[in-house]
Amino acid sequence: MRYSAFTVIKQALTGHKDWKPAWRDPEPRSEYDVIIIGGGGHGLATAYYLAKEHGITNVAVLEKGWIGGGNVGRNTTIIRSNYLLPGNEPFYELSMKLWENLEQDFNYNAMVSQRGILNLSHSDPQQDAYARRGNAMQLAGADSVLLDKAGVEKLCPFLDFDNARFPIKGGLWQPRAGTVRHDAVAWGYARGADTRGVDIIQNCEVTGFLMENGQCLGVETSRGTIKAKKVAVAVAGSSSRVMAKAGMRLPIESHVLQAFVSEGLKPIIPGVVTFGAGHFYVSQSDKGGLVFGGDIDGYNTYAQRGNLPTVEDVCEGGMALMPMIGRARLLRMWGGVMDMSMDGSPYIDKTHVEGLYFNGGWCYGGFKATPASGWCYAHLVATGQPHPVATEYRLDRFVSGKMIDEKGVGAQPNLH
Numbered sequence: 001m002r003y004s005a006f007t008v009i010k011q012a013l014t015g016h017k018d019w020k021p022a023w024r025d026p027e028p029r030s031e032y033d034v035i036i037i038g039g040g041g042h043g044l045a046t047a048y049y050l051a052k053e054h055g056i057t058n059v060a061v062l063e064k065g066w067i068g069g070g071n072v073g074r075n076t077t078i079i080r081s082n083y084l085l086p087g088n089e090p091f092y093e094l095s096m097k098l099w100e101n102l103e104q105d106f107n108y109n110a111m112v113s114q115r116g117i118l119n120l121s122h123s124d125p126q127q128d129a130y131a132r133r134g135n136a137m138q139l140a141g142a143d144s145v146l147l148d149k150a151g152v153e154k155l156c157p158f159l160d161f162d163n164a165r166f167p168i169k170g171g172l173w174q175p176r177a178g179t180v181r182h183d184a185v186a187w188g189y190a191r192g193a194d195t196r197g198v199d200i201i202q203n204c205e206v207t208g209f210l211m212e213n214g215q216c217l218g219v220e221t222s223r224g225t226i227k228a229k230k231v232a233v234a235v236a237g238s239s240s241r242v243m244a245k246a247g248m249r250l251p252i253e254s255h256v257l258q259a260f261v262s263e264g265l266k267p268i269i270p271g272v273v274t275f276g277a278g279h280f281y282v283s284q285s286d287k288g289g290l291v292f293g294g295d296i297d298g299y300n301t302y303a304q305r306g307n308l309p310t311v312e313d314v315c316e317g318g319m320a321l322m323p324m325i326g327r328a329r330l331l332r333m334w335g336g337v338m339d340m341s342m343d344g345s346p347y348i349d350k351t352h353v354e355g356l357y358f359n360g361g362w363c364y365g366g367f368k369a370t371p372a373s374g375w376c377y378a379h380l381v382a383t384g385q386p387h388p389v390a391t392e393y394r395l396d397r398f399v400s401g402k403m404i405d406e407k408g409v410g411a412q413p414n415l416h
């Protein structure tokens, strides 16, 4: 058998001559029923559900780099379904239900850990807003518990409750939320799709679209022309660049978001904890590292690395909440390119070009959406109809005025 350069390098690095990837390494064929552009979490999940739920297996996933090299392997691994609006909450709750059965479904250990998420409140109006959000979650079948200060103290005694600027008043606790080993999600979906016949083609960059009479007939790639009946784009932070090749300008800005990991510490953080007065969220990995993040850097970029002012801002958020974090040493940090939509909500839609579909605008929150996004995108591509929980994720919602602005903050990416 002929192995790819990646496999040969991996064999050499690990010293295992028999090592081979959990999925095939096929040459691209000249034509497929469906091409998915982007081998991140959403692209791979879509391929998996197209094959498994709709029996469509003549599918290629085209990835310009390697599986898991994008945001699916760069995020802070948080999953949750604590949304307010009817356009969002049923979708994220479907995702949560899919997470709950994912490992059994694709027979891969993704370390799904429902350790809960606590959103802290720092004022009485914020506590009222959490009560409202918790009620909306329960109406959509999700779980939520409104905690007062004593309830938060019981869960997280290490927090700074009487910080003069940001006193902690209570919080919204979602017990079923948690964390998932991010890159294992890509690998699980990849293996599941591959065993059902999907071709996963790495090192294959899409450089253009084949268009004729308003119809998309395939793609140009760094490995040649590939025809397809349907082309589904799922390239997250590269959305604007890829769709520009189809002549489309998107309501999306690309920004860098950083993530941080501390040295390994004894178990202290019970689940995921988020600051309610700024951008800071933290969990603790099974190895003991504090995994945390904050705001986007705030300028448009396609670079997968950030800058020091945001590091300082994130660490200040951490110190305001839990001063003990100042004693921990930072081990690693990295960045990923976020596809920030103007109302903070995503798109799963057909485009005006026949046969061309778009999935993107995931902002900070697309990892938790991975299963439902794949499920609903596969449904759209297979049936031509939006899935019932994704009907509002339309590309034209800014024209029709049907924004899904969870926080009511308007078109400013860093506020979502």
Ligand SMILES: Cc1cc2nc3c(=O)[nH]c(=O)nc-3n(C[C@H](O)[C@H](O)[C@H](O)COP(=O)(O)OP(=O)(O)OC[C@H]3O[C@@H](n4cnc5c(N)ncnc54)[C@H](O)[C@@H]3O)c2cc1C
Pocket: 037, 038, 039, 040, 041, 042, 043, 062, 063, 064, 065, 066, 068, 069, 070, 071, 072, 073, 074, 075, 076, 077, 078, 079, 204, 205, 206, 207, 234, 235, 236, 237, 238, 242, 257, 258, 259, 293, 334, 335, 336, 337, 338, 362, 363, 364, 365, 366, 367, 368, 369
């Ligand atoms: C630091 C950070 C922390 C985050 N934390 C969380 C979190 O805790 N919870 C949460 O829910 N979300 C989080 N997110 C967001 C989440 O990771 C993303 O929204 C989600 O992963 C995006 O979808 P994806 O997995 O398909 O993207 P990606 O993995 O980025 O996949 C897109 C793929 O498309 C490929 N591609 C691009 N252009 C082309 C082309 N021309 N041809 C072929 N392939 C192409 C890329 O190489 C890439 O592999 C975080 C993101 C970052 C960066």
